Each structure stands twice: as structure tokens, then as C-alpha cells.
Amino acid sequence: MQVIKRRMIYASLLMALVLQLFPWSGWGLYLRPDFVLLALLFWMLRAPQHCNIGLAWFAGLAIDLASGSLFGQNALAYAITAFFAVVYQRRLILFTDLQQTSYVFLLLLINQFTLFLLKLFAGAESPGYYYFLSCIISILLWHFVIVKLFSPRGRH
Amino acid sequence: MEYQQSPKFFVRGPSAFARLIMFATLSLLLIASDARFSYLSEVRQSAVSLLSPFQWLANYPVVLYNDLSDFFTSQANLRAEVKRLSSQALVHGAALQQLKTLQAENEHLRSLFDASKTTIRPTKMAEIMHLGSDPFTHKVIVNIGADKDVQAGQAVVDAAGVLGQVTRVYPHTSEVTLLTDHDLSIPVQVERSGLRAIAFGSGRDYGVNLPYLPANVDIKVGDRLVTSGIDGVYPKGLGVAKVTSVKVSAGSPFATIVALPIAGAQNFRQVLLLDLDHKTAVNEEVSKVREEEQLSKISKGNNNNKSVKKNAGH
Incomplete structure (x- = not known):
């Protein structure tokens, strides 16, 4: 039984935030994986008692601040995504890696689409379909790096 | 099972749906208030200064890269740039001399026409x-x-x-x-x-x-x-x-x-x-209109006060 410390969760979230804040530009901005959301989902599946919708909301708020967008846009998108992750959390941890990955991909799409709608409502111009490329990069990162490196669990 | 640490049966607090409703309402309120009013600009400023060390950390690799590439720039590049810049300075210098006379002439003409003077902004x-x-x-x-x-x-x-x-x-x-x-x-x-x-x-x-x-x-x-x-x-x-x-x-x-x-x-x-x-x-026009508005507001306020006093007197 491995004890998951709260400190570790916060440290990893801050690290993800720094990666997200890295000055991506041009195509890099479209291809940038959503590091913070990936970290949140990772912990939501493993430690739902520490990492819940509230933490996701606050992380979203931090991103709103950093990106200078309207207060609460990213926060709302993250909260909705976190809801779908937490509701099925008990089933998700019994899934195989591939099943989990496909569900996480769905969650990333939900997040991206919610944000897309919110931004369009706020009067932004759609950046085009490239915008959804970030989901694909994110899921590749999730499947080939995050799960492989940071998940030392034995299968049940 | 590494997932359940607490021996308590109901460790989850409010249900996920209740939390979602709460946070969604909160963020919709925030979005609306940020989009319509400017109450949040001070909150944003202080929060951004909290975030700034992380931003600095994230920018650091790029700053380092720029500094290093500045440091290791070759002598040939520098010489080429100096040559380009000095030739540019020559061209600009000639143009500037003309500009000064033109500027003086323009000011003179504008004063003849009674037009407002153009200022050079800092x-x-x-x-x-x-x-x-x-x-x-x-x-x-x-x-x-x-x-x-x-x-x-x-x-x-x-x-x-x-x-x-x-x-x-x-x-x-x-x-x-x-x-x-x-x-x-x-x-x-x-x-x-x-x-x-x-x-x-x-x-x-x-x-x-x-x-x-x-x-x-x-x-x-x-x-x-x-x-x-x-x-x-x-x-x-x-x-x-x-x-x-x-x-x-x-x-x-x-x-x-x-x-x-x-x-x-x-x-x-x-x-x-x-x-x-x-x-x-x-801008002058705008500030005039604003002053007038404020004056009319103040006088209205005085009138209201007077009428209130009158009513109270009766």
C-alpha cells in the first residue's frame, strides 16, 4: 500500500503549471499538451480523496490568470471534465491501460470542446480545427509517458 | 488497494454532482462579472503577481537560450551587423536633416491655418x-x-x-x-x-x-x-x-x-x-462631456437633498 501524499500532488500540479506556462508560440501553442489537466486526471484516478473537482477548478482558475482569459473559463471546463472523471473513477481503475487511455481521450475532448464553446460565447474567433490537435498530443503523452513512468502499480 | 486510505465509509463529502453544480455556478458568476464589470481587475493583478515566479521559471530556459546565443554570436555576424547598421544610420541621418526643416515648415503652416499643433509623444x-x-x-x-x-x-x-x-x-x-x-x-x-x-x-x-x-x-x-x-x-x-x-x-x-x-x-x-x-x-471633447455629466449629477444630487429636506420639514 503506497501512501499518496498531498504534497506530492501539489508539487506535480505546480510542475505541470510551469510546463504549461513555458512560452509556447505559433504551432507550439496548438500542439501544447494540456499538462495541468493530465496531472489532474492522473491524480483523480489514483487519489480521488485528495484531488477532486474543487482542486481542478482552482487549477483552471490559475490557468485563466496566467493566460489572461476571462476569469472562470478554464475553471469551468476543468470542473466539468473532473466531474466525468470522478463519477466513473471506481470503474476506471479496473480498466486496462488501453481502455483507460481511450476514456481519458474522451475527457480531454470534453474539456477542449467546453473551452471552445465558452470562448466562442465570449466573442472569440474560432482558431480552426488545429485547435483539437492538442488533445492528440496530450493523449500520446498520457499513454506513452505518464502512465509508463509514474504508475508503478501491479495490475489487479 | 491503494485507493482507499481512510477507514471511514463515507469519505467523499458532498456528491460529485453537487460539487459540479457549485463550481459551475461559481465560474459562471465569475465569467459574467469579469466580462461585464471591472471589479476583478485588482484581484487579477494581485493573483498574477503570485503566479509570476512560476512564469519566470517557465521563461527561464528561453531567456538562457537567448543569452547564450547572444554570447556565442560570431565575429563575422557582428561585423556584418555593424556595417548594416552604420549604413542605415547614414541613410536615416540624411532623412532626419530633411525632417527637421520639414517639421519647422509644417508647424509654421499649421500655425498659419490655426490648426492644433502636433506634439511628439514621449x-x-x-x-x-x-x-x-x-x-x-x-x-x-x-x-x-x-x-x-x-x-x-x-x-x-x-x-x-x-x-x-x-x-x-x-x-x-x-x-x-x-x-x-x-x-x-x-x-x-x-x-x-x-x-x-x-x-x-x-x-x-x-x-x-x-x-x-x-x-x-x-x-x-x-x-x-x-x-x-x-x-x-x-x-x-x-x-x-x-x-x-x-x-x-x-x-x-x-x-x-x-x-x-x-x-x-x-x-x-x-x-x-x-x-x-x-x-x-x-480627448478634450470626451473630458468636457464627462465634466458636464458630473456637474449635472452633483446638481441633481443637491436638488434631491433639498427636496428631501423640504419634505422632512413639512
Whole structure:
């Protein structure tokens, strides 16, 4: 039984935030994986008692601040995504890696689409379909790096 | 099972759905208040200064890379640059001499016409730290802020032309919205014909649009657009964009005109922030109207007070 410390969760979230804040530009901005959301989902599946919708909301708020967008846009998108992750959390941890990955991909799409709608409502111009490329990069990162490196669990 | 640490049976608190409703309501409230009112700008400023160490950390690799590439630049490159710059200085010097006489002549002519004098605005030098991290907007962050008296609304130019406008000021940085952003528009004039128009950022492919111009408008591909100076924000005659396509369709009374900005956040790291010119005719007009409004409000308030007192007396 491995004890998951709260400190570790916060440290990893801050690290993800720094990666997200890295000055991506041009195509890099479209291809940038959503590091913070990936970290949140990772912990939501493993430690739902520490990492819940509230933490996701606050992380979203931090991103709103950093990106200078309207207060609460990213926060709302993250909260909705976190809801779908937490509701099925008990089933998700019994899934195989591939099943989990496909569900996480769905969650990333939900997040991206919610944000897309919110931004369009706020009067932004759609950046085009490239915008959804970030989901694909994110899921590749999730499947080939995050799960492989940071998940030392034995299968049940 | 590593997932259940607590021996308690109901460790989860309120249900996920209740939490979602709570946080969703909270964020909708925040979005609405941020979009409609400006109560949150101070909250945002203080929170951004909390985030700034992380931003600094994230920028550090890029800063380091720039410093290193500056350090290891070859002598040949430096010599070529010195040669280019000194020849440029010669050309500019000759042009400047002409400019001074022209300026004096222009002032004289303007005084003959009784026109308001044009002033040269003081500027502040700034450096672009990074581009904005939101694919929906076109913004850059520059390295000076409220500590150097930057104000929202200042025009930002680089060596080639207008870059955009300062939209938010943080303690040590400020946010510049580029011309190509969906929310920014700029009054322009076609250099060749003197025709005035307003250029709107397209928000998408790094261009600006000139909508609402009739199909028979006198604009050609390659025309230079410069600022017209009637808005009081941008001084007259700065380069803005170059027209790249003019399309006329039979179905629409308007021409579809697209132009590409001359200045580019990708090209230069140093930019100039022009101080706000409070003495323009438009601003004077606006401040007059505001003063009158305030006066009328105060007098109304006095009247109300008097009537209240009268009522109380009765």
C-alpha cells in the first residue's frame, strides 16, 4: 500500500503549471499538451480523496490568470471534465491501460470542446480545427509517458 | 488497494454532482462579472503577481537560450551587423536633416491655418517577454508594467509599424493585444489615396480585415495602410498593414479586403510604448462631456437633498 501524499500532488500540479506556462508560440501553442489537466486526471484516478473537482477548478482558475482569459473559463471546463472523471473513477481503475487511455481521450475532448464553446460565447474567433490537435498530443503523452513512468502499480 | 486510505465509509463529502453544480455556478458568476464589470481587475493583478515566479521559471530556459546565443554570436555576424547598421544610420541621418526643416515648415503652416499643433509623444522602451498562451487571442506580454507608469490604452509600435495596444497592466508586466486580435480595431488610411477605413483583427490567420467598404473602392493589392490619427490613440502616419487581397463578389455590396500587418511580434523583441496623448481634440471633447455629466449629477444630487429636506420639514 503506497501512501499518496498531498504534497506530492501539489508539487506535480505546480510542475505541470510551469510546463504549461513555458512560452509556447505559433504551432507550439496548438500542439501544447494540456499538462495541468493530465496531472489532474492522473491524480483523480489514483487519489480521488485528495484531488477532486474543487482542486481542478482552482487549477483552471490559475490557468485563466496566467493566460489572461476571462476569469472562470478554464475553471469551468476543468470542473466539468473532473466531474466525468470522478463519477466513473471506481470503474476506471479496473480498466486496462488501453481502455483507460481511450476514456481519458474522451475527457480531454470534453474539456477542449467546453473551452471552445465558452470562448466562442465570449466573442472569440474560432482558431480552426488545429485547435483539437492538442488533445492528440496530450493523449500520446498520457499513454506513452505518464502512465509508463509514474504508475508503478501491479495490475489487479 | 491503494485507493482507499481512510477507514471511514463515507469519505467523499458532498456528491460529485453537487460539487459540479457549485463550481459551475461559481465560474459562471465569475465569467459574467469579469466580462461585464471591472471589479476583478485588482484581484487579477494581485493573483498574477503570485503566479509570476512560476512564469519566470517557465521563461527561464528561453531567456538562457537567448543569452547564450547572444554570447556565442560570431565575429563575422557582428561585423556584418555593424556595417548594416552604420549604413542605415547614414541613410536615416540624411532623412532626419530633411525632417527637421520639414517639421519647422509644417508647424509654421499649421500655425498659419490655426490648426492644433502636433506634439511628439514621449515613449518607453520595452521588450517582449513571451507571446500569449491562449490560441484564441493574439497577445504578447512585455517586461514593463505599472512600476514604469504604463497605462492601458497606450499604443505599441516596433521598428516597422504599429504592433497593437496595451490592454492590461500588471505590476511588472503588461499585456499587449496585437492588431490581429479579434477584439482590436484601428482607424487607418490608404497611403496612396488618403481613403479612411477601420481595420479589424481577423483573430485567425494573422491578418486584418477592412469590412464595410463598397465593391468599387479604390484599394489595390500592395497598398500600404497607415494610421489616420483621428482616434487620439495612435499618432498619424505609422505603418499598419499591406493589402494582400481584394475580392469583389457579385453577391455582396462590400469588397472583401485582407491586409497583413507590417510589424510583427515574431520579428522584433524591442518595442516602443507611446505615451497617451491627453491633449488631442477627441480627448478634450470626451473630458468636457464627462465634466458636464458630473456637474449635472452633483446638481441633481443637491436638488434631491433639498427636496428631501423640504419634505422632512413639512
